[in-house]
Amino acid sequence: MTSIGLPHPRVPESRDAPSLRWGIMGPGWIAxxxxxxxxxxxxxxxxxxxxxxxxxxxxxxEAFDIPAAYGSYEELAAAPDVDIVYVCTPHTGHHAAAVLAIDAGKHVLVEKPVGLDAAQAGDIAARAEAAGVFAAEAMWTFFLPKFDVIRQILDAGTLGTITTVVAEYGEHFDPSHRIFNPDLAGGPLLDLGTYPLALVTEVLGSPRYLWAVGQPHESGVNAQLSAIMQFDGGAQAVVNTHVHNFTPTAATIVGSKATLVIDGPFNMPGAFEIRFPDGSRLRHDEPAGGHFEGLHYEAAAVARAIAAGSTQSSERTLAASIRTLEVADEIRRQLGVVFPVPVTLLPSKENHE
Ligand SMILES: NC(=O)c1ccc[n+]([C@@H]2O[C@H](COP(=O)([O-])OP(=O)(O)OC[C@H]3O[C@@H](n4cnc5c(N)ncnc54)[C@H](OP(=O)(O)O)[C@@H]3O)[C@@H](O)[C@H]2O)c1
Known part of the structure; x- marks a missing residue:
């Protein structure tokens, strides 16, 4: 990782974080x-x-050499040798699963989006606060060393006044993927769109105005959406996300003094560059990486926060997660996208074996 002329990441070695005993709730792809x-x-x-x-x-x-296996989420929540539950069910189950863990006195790290909407996210925040346990959304981008450098650049005012954020996220999925299932709150918004929306709200806050257009998919979910936003002070953001095909997944933050261009996928480990009007550039060079290279940072940060007695993560507060979901809620309202009542905690057939 080289970044001549740029701040250095302040993220400690993940291996040095105090150890927690994690319970996986929903052993699927991201788990x-x-x-x-x-x-x-x-x-x-x-x-x-x-x-x-x-x-x-x-x-x-067996595959991951894990000592205990439970046949229900209730049993995992009650397990005595677990400090923190990692909720990684489909979106529709996040709220119920998080509540189960919080009610059992466990800390929770909930996959993104932390809830289906801002109301569910707010409820998780209130319950975790009342129970005195830690809760955070696993928005792993904001825990990456590169994002710590970006944060320092933004805080130092290197870009000047931010005028514009442009971010997009498109991906191709097999037709059998849950993203095409309306009952699991499918569509690009909560799986892919959360990244550009999280970036926009992290940099510019809550928009004053938002206009969204959408395109339906034959499966019944939304296939594509674009949103433009305007913020107090005049800044603007443009977001596009879809399930049609792979895109560069790039993000650009424009300021009055310089432009920050994040290589795609902007939400994962990788390089970025600051470009100045005179043609000079400052580059943060970092090999592009995926989940294997990046997910451990959020786990280590959560372990450090809990050891320090915190009930939230400074990298991704629940207020920030709620703010992102408020924008997603408004986009859905404008597009007429309605999510189902969460069904995840209904027993599956295999439960009756
Ligand atoms: N951070 C990231 O980069 C990233 C990447 C991908 C996904 N995610 C997030 O992680 C969550 C899970 O995504 P995934 O791709 O891992 O999903 P997945 O492969 O479908 O796995 C989800 C797991 O949840 C459980 N589950 C509970 N209720 C279910 C239901 N009604 N239908 C299907 N499965 C159900 C299943 O395990 P059991 O039935 O065995 O309990 C399943 O294996 C999503 O919210 C997504 O946004 C994050």
Missing amino acids: ERFTESIQAHTGQVIAAVGSRSLNRSKAFA
Whole structure:
């Protein structure tokens, strides 16, 4: 990682973070990536896994050498040897799963989006506060060393007055993917769109005005949406997200003194550049990386925060998560996208084996 002329990342070594005993709730795709990254890069312990099916949790436990496997989320929440539950069910289950863990006195790290909407996110925040447990959204981008450098650049005013943020996120999915399932709150908004929306709200706050257009998908979910926003002071943001195909997934933050261009995928480890009007550039060079290289930072940061007695993460506060979801809610309102009542905690067929 080289960044001549730029601030250095202040993120400590993940391996040095105090160790927590983690319980995985919902052993799917991201649970595998999280577990691989944590086991390779940290001293965190994946102590247990809970699935709606005992067979699936046993298979996951065997694959990752995890000592305890439970056949229900309730049992995982109640497990005595677990300090923190990582909620990684589909979006529709995040709120109920987080509440289950909080009610059992466990800390929670909830995959993004922390809830289906701002109301669910606010409820999780209120319940965690009342219970005195830690809660955060696993918006891993903001825990990456590169984002710590970006934060320092923004705080130092190197870009001048921010006028514009442009960010997009498109991806191709197999037709069987849950993103095409309306019952699981499918569509690009909560899976992909959360990244550009989180970036925009992190840099510019809450928009004063927002206009959105959408395009439906034959599966019944939204296929594509674009939103333009205006903020107090005149700054603007433009966001596009869709499930049509892969895109550069780039992000640009424009200021009166310089422009920050983040290589795609902007939400993952990788390079960025500051470009000045005279043609000079400052480059943060970092190999592009994926979940394996990046997810451990959020786990280590959460472990440090909890050891320090914090109930929230400074990298991604629940207020920031709620603010992002308020924007997502407004986009959905304008597009007429309605999400289902959460169904995730209903037992699956395998539960009756
Ligand atoms: N941070 C990132 O980069 C990233 C990347 C991908 C996804 N995510 C987030 O992580 C969450 C999970 O995504 P994923 O791609 O890992 O999903 P996934 O592969 O479908 O896995 C989700 C797991 O949740 C459980 N589950 C509970 N209720 C379910 C239901 N009604 N239908 C299907 N599965 C259900 C299933 O495990 P059991 O039935 O065995 O309990 C399933 O394996 C999403 O909210 C997504 O936004 C984050």
